[in-house]
Amino acid sequence: MIEDRVLIAGAGPVGLVAAAQLVREGIPVTVLEAGNELSVESRASTFHPPTLDMLEDLGVARQLIGEGLTAPKLQYRSKKDGVIAQFDFGEIADRTRHPYRVQSEQFKLTRILLAQLHNDSNFRIEFGARLENVAQDADCVRVSLRIDDREQIRTGRWLIGADGARSEVRRSLGVEFEGFTWPERFLVLSTPFDFDAVMPDLVSVNYVADPECWQFLLRIPGMWRVMFPIPQDVSDTAALTTDFGQSLLRRVVPGITRFEIAHTTLYRVHQRVAKQFRVGRAFLAGDAAHINNPLGGMGMNGGIHDAVNLTSRLVAIYEGRAADHELDRYDAQRRLVTLESVQTQTIQNKRDLEAKDEASQAEFRDRLRGIAADPDARKRYLERVSMIASLRRAEELG
Numbered sequence: 001m002i003e004d005r006v007l008i009a010g011a012g013p014v015g016l017v018a019a020a021q022l023v024r025e026g027i028p029v030t031v032l033e034a035g036n037e038l039s040v041e042s043r044a045s046t047f048h049p050p051t052l053d054m055l056e057d058l059g060v061a062r063q064l065i066g067e068g069l070t071a072p073k074l075q076y077r078s079k080k081d082g083v084i085a086q087f088d089f090g091e092i093a094d095r096t097r098h099p100y101r102v103q104s105e106q107f108k109l110t111r112i113l114l115a116q117l118h119n120d121s122n123f124r125i126e127f128g129a130r131l132e133n134v135a136q137d138a139d140c141v142r143v144s145l146r147i148d149d150r151e152q153i154r155t156g157r158w159l160i161g162a163d164g165a166r167s168e169v170r171r172s173l174g175v176e177f178e179g180f181t182w183p184e185r186f187l188v189l190s191t192p193f194d195f196d197a198v199m200p201d202l203v204s205v206n207y208v209a210d211p212e213c214w215q216f217l218l219r220i221p222g223m224w225r226v227m228f229p230i231p232q233d234v235s236d237t238a239a240l241t242t243d244f245g246q247s248l249l250r251r252v253v254p255g256i257t258r259f260e261i262a263h264t265t266l267y268r269v270h271q272r273v274a275k276q277f278r279v280g281r282a283f284l285a286g287d288a289a290h291i292n293n294p295l296g297g298m299g300m301n302g303g304i305h306d307a308v309n310l311t312s313r314l315v316a317i318y319e320g321r322a323a324d325h326e327l328d329r330y331d332a333q334r335r336l337v338t339l340e341s342v343q344t345q346t347i348q349n350k351r352d353l354e355a356k357d358e359a360s361q362a363e364f365r366d367r368l369r370g371i372a373a374d375p376d377a378r379k380r381y382l383e384r385v386s387m388i389a390s391l392r393r394a395e396e397l398g
């Protein structure tokens with residue numbers, strides 16, 4: 001028997017936002033999650049203004065904001081020149097209900113969403129259910145799962161593959177993940193060290209350009225996260241030692257003998273986009289569809305934008321307001337916007353911070369100072385970095 005449900009692989013931020021959007025419109029959903037519980041990994045922690053608007057529509061923004069930290073300002077520095085430019089999201093208060101970023105770990109969002117979803121009879125979640133294969137015909141999609149070492153089948157009308165960067169849905173559909181992997185890895189050190197006390201004018205989001213070792217300082221509740229690039233000739237083991245972490249933090253604030261390091265994450269960074277976001281009754285969203293470097297905080301946000309775009313179309317189909325080709329527009333809009341905006345912007349952010357020669361460093365400095373000095377350019381810039389521009393672009397694509 002075919003169940004008239006939407007199946008969602010993955011209970012990350014993207015899968016659960018998709019579930020919340022569908023369930024609130026009365027559409028039955030089953031989320032299939034490989035883990036035995038929600039992930040509590042320290043990963044994305046930035047929510048951009050339009051994402052907060054979407055989460056407010058789902059009734060979860062207030063709690064997320066309450067558990068996080070609001071960051072209205074964004075700053076660029078260079079090791080050599082100090083503060084180059086600063087931007088204030090307050091300037092685009094006419095474009096969003098949330099003219100600030102919120103710094104809050106992504107596991108807080110998934111926890112809040114799951115608590116809300118549990119109250120709805122249209123919602124089911126199966127933990128310990130790893131999707132292994134996808135098959136489909138004209139009427140339904142059939143997924144094979146591995147549960148307690150046994151194969152089980154679930155059927156539904158549609159499938160959303162929100163199962164992360166190593167998506168089994170993507171693999172099973174045979175969709176290529178085009179792009180490249182950066183040679184360096186990124187190391188994130190979380191520390192309660194009081195950077196404000198020693199770095200005047202610091203705001204909650206600070207990018208520091210340095211040809212030798214750029215840094216990204218991000219305040220989260222009770223902690224700073226500091227990100228560094230790790231060159232190829234440093235092994236994972238060496239990069240994860242305390243001494244190495246201390247030496248990196250001393251690049252930010254020289255002269256400190258010992259920083260408290262609460263958490264360390266080392267990871268590979270990719271720029272990849274799936275060749276298709278739709279194959280028949282199955283869709284890819286979030287990291288399953290695209291991954292990028294975290295400079296700009298666009299990965300999870302872009303994924304949430306995918307989820308909202310796709311589910312609004314599925315709702316229209318369920319309600320008989322749209323025909324099947326409506327779903328092709330999800331692929332057309334979100335894939336193009338990912339390539340044009342998210343990939344381009346995050347690659348540019350990295351190149352700006354690591355610029356090696358004086359000419360490129362000067363170009364970055366002058367470009368930013370030029371934008372900061374011009375009110376219209378400043379607004380356009382803020383719309384771009386907050387991802388308002390990419391959402392508008394998707395709409396314009398029709």
Ligand SMILES: Cc1cc2nc3c(=O)[nH]c(=O)nc-3n(C[C@H](O)[C@H](O)[C@H](O)COP(=O)(O)OP(=O)(O)OC[C@H]3O[C@@H](n4cnc5c(N)ncnc54)[C@H](O)[C@@H]3O)c2cc1C
Binds near residue numbers: 044163166169
């Ligand atoms: C170490 C690390 C640090 C990061 N830091 C940042 C950052 O600072 N800023 C930023 O913007 N982004 C960051 N990211 C990226 C960000 O975390 C992702 O963009 C975001 O998690 C995407 O959400 P998602 O729901 O698409 O995928 P995920 O959060 O990966 O969720 C996928 C879910 O699917 C489940 N799953 C996987 N395979 C299967 C399967 N076969 N069957 C069923 N379930 C499955 C997983 O268990 C997981 O719960 C980071 C990523 C990593 C790995």
